[in-house]
Amino acid sequence: MFCKNCGAEISENAVICLKCGASTTEKPATAASQPPKSYLAWSILTTIFCCLPFGIVGIVNASRVESRFYAGDMEGAQRASDNARRWTWIAFAVGLGWMFIYMLIYIVWGVALFGSALGW
């Protein structure tokens, strides 16, 4: 068979093209019949558990993905998808950072309480 990406001849059971590295099982990215990933579930989860403001930016972008896609704005849908992913990750990272800081505060606080209880 031939590579869908670069047209080079490759073996029948090859998973990727040895010339360009393109996957043989996936269709080329240009044939988009499905909207890009919206990351809506992830942005909602990070909003609830991590960081509200950044998570909301993620949700707003996630909700734009499908509406733009069905309006025929492929590029806008892809951009919204990229934004949704970026903000979901930012919210996730900030949430993790806060959790880490809280944990440190609790540990320091706990040690201090424990210490004073023992009369250190």
Ligand SMILES: [Zn+2]
């Ligand atoms: Zn190829």
